[in-house]
Amino acid sequence: MRTLKLASLTALAAGVMMAGSALADPITIKFSHVVAPNTPKGQMAEKFKELVEESSVGDQVDVEVYPNSQLYGDDQVLEAMLLGDVQLAAPALSKFQKYTKQLQVFDLPFLFKDMDAVERFQNSETGQKLLTSLEPKGLIGLGYLHNGMKQLSASEPLRVPSDAAGKKFRIMTSDVLEAQFEAVDAAPLKKPFSEVFMLLQTDAIDGQENTYSNIYSQKFYEVQPYITESNHGLLDYMVVSSARFWNDLPDDVRPVVEKALDQAIAYGNDIAAQENQEAKQAIIDSGKSEIIDLTPEQRQQWVDAMKPVWDQFSDEIGQDVIDAARAANNEG
Template sequence: MKKRSFTSLIAAVIAVAALLAGCGAANSGTRGNESAAPSGEAAKQPTYTFRLAESHPADYPTTLGDKKFAELVHEKTNGRIKIEVFPSAQLGEEKAVIEQVQLGAIEFTRVSTGPLAEFNKAFGVFSLPYIFESEEHEWNFLNGPEAKQMLEGLSDSKFVGLAYYDSGARSFYTRKPVTNIEDLKGMKIRVIQNKVNIDLMEALGASATPMPYGDVFNSLQTGVIDGAENNWPSYYTSKHFEQAKYYILDAHQRVPEVLMASKVTWDKLSDEDKQAIQEAATESIAYQREQWKKFEKESEDKVRAAGVTVTEVTDLKPWQEAVKPMIEEYRSEFQDILGAIENAKTK
């Protein structure tokens, strides 16, 4: 009798231990994976912790947009979905991050459409020069159905396009003065790593030098490159203006940013969670654009105050004429999108 009682006691202890271990495992969770809530209605709702990779600093407008997006997702899911934003390329440079998102190793990212074109050719259209006359023209297109279809088309590349973010206009900055298109001849200019940008430099007579964004400062400092091209905020926050003190405002490109998710991650989510994330992304756009305008003006003012020589292009015709053959070369590839962009001009 005593033996049976002792055996029963041991069995009970083992059962309780197993139950406690099971509860601990259920609530511990794994990054990117779900963990069931303990009881009641909440038990039906999984929780997640995801990462969002960002190449820019913590106070940069795209990073602020990322954080607003994460905040809205947290609110809309009552805290069940947490998105941690990793700025300053902590998770890698953009091209490497895109590859990781494609594989599902990183769940979310914000990237330029420049490197994204290497994974989805349709986005190469944004690298074509002078296709947008103004910010208004660009956003007329980005808010239209064709641009939305482009985001949806990212699913073919194992991404989920959530929203476009603003990144202003890109212009050239160099180590020696450039006041017209002739001055660019033979200069080694860093470009985003895609074919359209390489072709653009050739059309303008410069020598394209593709390299990761993080390598540009040292390359300017050592003379590996003669210049680069980007918007006011990037020119300022990267401190490239310290090495390349001449900025020529030709606004050759308006290359939007894309906030996107891994399709591997997306396919694991419920329809309810997908809707919440999409709503959060859409709602974050206005905030990001507001932060962009503010920071763009601050960056320009600080760069000018630092003694940078700024040249405004008053006649774009020579620049536009130089790239016409290049645009025609790509027209068959982007014909429908270019048509939609043309139709988005302010009447």
């Protein structure tokens, strides 16, 4: 009988040790994104990893960062996240139209006059509600990450809308962006970000839209002789996780990870504007691409051509959301 009790105690102790070992296994957070490490998003991801490592849960959480579409492109990462293969991502806001139509507001051309207006809207009650609009689909928005205002690059100069007619432009998967280019009689093509350089280099497309930091870091300027400073649209991201993963984090871990993420997003946003200015200057210094400054009259032609897209999508987005975004231009 004593031998039986001893065996039982031994088995119980082994079970406790195994359970303790299982509990000690670190929580892995795979952070997948599509841009280079030296971009605002890339630096934000590395800062998040650093902050978690230095935090009180550094021995419980292991952050792995995968830049340059090493794991997934933005078109696949949200599905991978819902399957549990990725825990964090920061896709462009355009990528969420499959999950909610309201976020299409950020793709409307010439909606925001500058990044200050963007920030005011994102911090507003309406902007914060948009972060939670994904939860019915199993995703949770954790914050907005800036890249900046988009410019147009092309193989030929773009000064007025008629210059874009008949040309093929790469766009992200977005019905709004498709309508935007169709409004100037161009041909929009939805292609992954990782393929853009090759498409430009081989003349499979004539141009694309992006921020200066992406145009520089991805070397688009080397194969695009003209960049029109249009500031016509916004390229921002939403840092997102699956609701299941985020809500299942231990109560002593989630607040620490969330604080690190908030700090990393603020860090990324602080450097976004600086990165774009430095990238613009680097492009100028390279002499490989001419930056075209639009006159007020030329810019107004683009506005007049593209603004009807607002009405085209007002029912899907919600006129109240569009009005709240417009109001952010008049504050501050």
